Amino acid sequence: MTTEVTSSPGTGQDPAAAARRTSQVLLGRVEEHLRSFLAAEHDTWAAVDERAVVAVDALSDLVASGGKRIRPAFCITGHLAAGGDPDDGAIVAAAAALEMLHVSALVHDDVFDASTRRRGEPTVHAHHSALHTANAWQGEARRFGESVAVLVGDLALVYSDQLMSSAPATVLEVWNTLRAELMIGQYMDIAAAAEFSVDPRLSRLVALVKSGHYTIHRPLAVGASVAGRPDLAPAFKEYGEAVGEAFQLRDDLLDAFGDAADTGKPAGLDFQQHKMTLLLGWAMQRDDRIRTLVTSPRHAPAEVRDRLLDTGVPADVEAHIADLVERGCKAIADAPIDPVWRDELTAMATKVAYRNA
Amino acid sequence: MTTEVTSSPGTGQDPAAAARRTSQVLLGRVEEHLRSFLAAEHDTWAAVDERAVVAVDALSDLVASGGKRIRPAFCITGHLAAGGDPDDGAIVAAAAALEMLHVSALVHDDVFDASTRRRGEPTVHAHHSALHTANAWQGEARRFGESVAVLVGDLALVYSDQLMSSAPATVLEVWNTLRAELMIGQYMDIAAAAEFSVDPRLSRLVALVKSGHYTIHRPLAVGASVAGRPDLAPAFKEYGEAVGEAFQLRDDLLDAFGDAADTGKPAGLDFQQHKMTLLLGWAMQRDDRIRTLVTSPRHAPAEVRDRLLDTGVPADVEAHIADLVERGCKAIADAPIDPVWRDELTAMATKVAYRNA
Numbered sequence: 045m046t047t048e049v050t051s052s053p054g055t056g057q058d059p060a061a062a063a064r065r066t067s068q069v070l071l072g073r074v075e076e077h078l079r080s081f082l083a084a085e086h087d088t089w090a091a092v093d094e095r096a097v098v099a100v101d102a103l104s105d106l107v108a109s110g111g112k113r114i115r116p117a118f119c120i121t122g123h124l125a126a127g128g129d130p131d132d133g134a135i136v137a138a139a140a141a142l143e144m145l146h147v148s149a150l151v152h153d154d155v156f157d158a159s160t161r162r163r164g165e166p167t168v169h170a171h172h173s174a175l176h177t178a179n180a181w182q183g184e185a186r187r188f189g190e191s192v193a194v195l196v197g198d199l200a201l202v203y204s205d206q207l208m209s210s211a212p213a214t215v216l217e218v219w220n221t222l223r224a225e226l227m228i229g230q231y232m233d234i235a236a237a238a239e240f241s242v243d244p245r246l247s248r249l250v251a252l253v254k255s256g257h258y259t260i261h262r263p264l265a266v267g268a269s270v271a272g273r274p275d276l277a278p279a280f281k282e283y284g285e286a287v288g289e290a291f292q293l294r295d296d297l298l299d300a301f302g303d304a305a306d307t308g309k310p311a312g313l314d315f316q317q318h319k320m321t322l323l324l325g326w327a328m329q330r331d332d333r334i335r336t337l338v339t340s341p342r343h344a345p346a347e348v349r350d351r352l353l354d355t356g357v358p359a360d361v362e363a364h365i366a367d368l369v370e371r372g373c374k375a376i377a378d379a380p381i382d383p384v385w386r387d388e389l390t391a392m393a394t395k396v397a398y399r400n401a
Numbered sequence: 402m403t404t405e406v407t408s409s410p411g412t413g414q415d416p417a418a419a420a421r422r423t424s425q426v427l428l429g430r431v432e433e434h435l436r437s438f439l440a441a442e443h444d445t446w447a448a449v450d451e452r453a454v455v456a457v458d459a460l461s462d463l464v465a466s467g468g469k470r471i472r473p474a475f476c477i478t479g480h481l482a483a484g485g486d487p488d489d490g491a492i493v494a495a496a497a498a499l500e501m502l503h504v505s506a507l508v509h510d511d512v513f514d515a516s517t518r519r520r521g522e523p524t525v526h527a528h529h530s531a532l533h534t535a536n537a538w539q540g541e542a543r544r545f546g547e548s549v550a551v552l553v554g555d556l557a558l559v560y561s562d563q564l565m566s567s568a569p570a571t572v573l574e575v576w577n578t579l580r581a582e583l584m585i586g587q588y589m590d591i592a593a594a595a596e597f598s599v600d601p602r603l604s605r606l607v608a609l610v611k612s613g614h615y616t617i618h619r620p621l622a623v624g625a626s627v628a629g630r631p632d633l634a635p636a637f638k639e640y641g642e643a644v645g646e647a648f649q650l651r652d653d654l655l656d657a658f659g660d661a662a663d664t665g666k667p668a669g670l671d672f673q674q675h676k677m678t679l680l681l682g683w684a685m686q687r688d689d690r691i692r693t694l695v696t697s698p699r700h701a702p703a704e705v706r707d708r709l710l711d712t713g714v715p716a717d718v719e720a721h722i723a724d725l726v727e728r729g730c731k732a733i734a735d736a737p738i739d740p741v742w743r744d745e746l747t748a749m750a751t752k753v754a755y756r757n758a
């Protein structure tokens with residue numbers, strides 16, 4: 045089907061460039077795997093009823109609309125860094141499963157946050173609510189749109205698992221932990237926001253579970269597990285937790301100060317929803333003026349933003365992000381992996397910590 | 402751990418009673434498996450944070466609150482009828498997975514239907530919305546309650562899969578079909594209700610997917626698959642489709658004319674939500690007066706109920722249910738299974754078709 049990566053001519057090539065090219069080829073295979081999986085499901089369901097393809101097509105649209113593919117990238121890098129065979133189909137399936145799980149999380153998350161835009165397009169629930177209104181259907185448009193989005197996310201969750209189903213037991217163990225963590229981390233996140241919890245420890249825990257583990261550590265561990273190298277788990281954990289914290293701080297900075305044109309979603313959502321972000325928790329611990337403002341009832345979201353700027357938080361958090369990237373890279377300094385892949389993981393840490401979208 | 406079923410004294414026992422007793426023992430093991438699985442998850446998460454156990458405990462409460470366990474019962478019966486080993490732990494895990502999937506579906510379904518009671522208790526979203534209101538938390542109580550319920554259902558979906566994860570590939574194939582069917586069937590159900598679709602073909606399709614396949618045919622097929630008997634699939638399919646239709650018609654009758662004290666949920670919900678139920682689709686095809694009423698705008702739910710009674714639908718549908726049960730039993734008349742299990746499947750068909758809750 046696909047040309048073997050290992051059979052491609054590599055003589056005289058820069059090893060770093062060759063490594064990155066291998067990653068890119070595998071990421072391309074993940075896209076093709078997701079696309080062909082959903083196309084086959086579309087065909088199966090199209091034969092049943094025209095309505096039966098709506099949820100499948102919503103997933104195809106979301107997959108096609110882009111995204112950073114951070115989890116597949118870490119999964120593939122974990123596998124290759126662990127010396128895994130680039131032509132092992134299991135790594136492509138595992139990385140595709142991680143992305144499909146993420147699609148599920150995004151669709152449900154957009155309902156929790158009442159977000160109307162994602163990747164520059166209407167979110168699933170916003171689209172179906174609008175359809176409901178335009179057609180003057182029975183019942184409440186909001187409930188209809190959100191119910192469809194819950195089912196679309198459920199279907200993605202089922203498909204993610206189906207994509208992972210032929211993985212060995214060692215991989216499934218990491219996968220099961222990752223998924224339960226995601227759901228429980230999400231719950232803690234919305235509960236903390238609702239309770240307006242001013243608890244930096246809880247902010248850190250949520251960031252650790254949702255970013256450190258879900259986005260970086262566990263995808264790397266899944267990749268290493270597919271390669272049969274569970275021995276790399278501790279180094280990947282330390283790297284993932286540090287780089288994950290940097291990733292989350294960047295996410296919070298982008299939400300607070302970023303450009304909606306780059307991120308594809310409105311800015312300042314976290315402040316509006318009174319989310320006790322990692323950024324806010326961190327800033328509060330350093331400056332009492334932030335704490336005083338955040339804990340005062342009826343403060344405006346824009347005030348928080350201005351106070352953060354006044355107290356020099358953005359510059360300080362940049363320094364903290366740099367420390368975290370360094371700490372993450374140090375964690376893999378002595379890990380038994382090829383230096384080429386160590387360099388690639390260093391480059392990836394920098395990339396996620398300094399992205400602009 | 403548990404006493405082996407096959408080692409229990411069975412000399413001189415009535416074979417039918419012995420068969421039913423074996424089923425009961427396995428159903429008891431399913432309860433214990435679900436209970437201990439969730440207890441272990443509780444312990445893992447309690448060590449992380451007090452908030453981290455909320456979703457797990459919501460599932461424990463739901464499992465403990467009862468339910469008919471129809472899917473585990475058909476799964477176990479399918480296995481035993483196929484000559485499967487009663488002491489094979491895989492059948493207990495598979496039946497537990499089916500029940501956990503059902504818990505997930507119930508929690509999400511209650512959000513779609515805005516149901517406030519389930520099994521005599523507040524639904525997950527109603528409970529968390531009430532907590533939100535009582536504590537005067539930030540944001541909207543409805544969104545909070547529903548978001549928690551979506552995550553609790555997501556966690557159950559993940560756990561259902563974890564329970565099924567050591568099953569062989571032949572079982573996973575049935576499992577994957579069953580789950581995608583469930584999500585897509587649910588979507589078609591809510592879309593048909595929103596569009597106020599007066600299409601008996603669609604009502605039948607939804608009933609086939611949601612009841613025939615999800616509740617009876619596929620659980621039986623999962624059980625037979627665990628026993629290594631895929632040859633029974635066609636007979637179980639025919640049985641499941643007929644008995645599933647009877648099951649769904651009874652469900653619709655209970656919703657329309659049943660006693661809320663028995664069912665644990667308010668009566669007449671389907672009419673209120675303008676659901677094109679199998680009962681209504683069937684009645685419309687037989688009597689134009691029903692079609693005229695149902696398609697008229699602004700008809701009252703109580704009118705539909707009264708018109709069904711006036712036109713003698715309940716008695717007619719009872720006769721149809723009897724036909725379906727007979728058809729289902731005929732489908733397994735020549736299947737290569739022990740006569741004791743054929744009789745048990747006949748008894749189960751009668752039980753689901755004539756239940757009062």
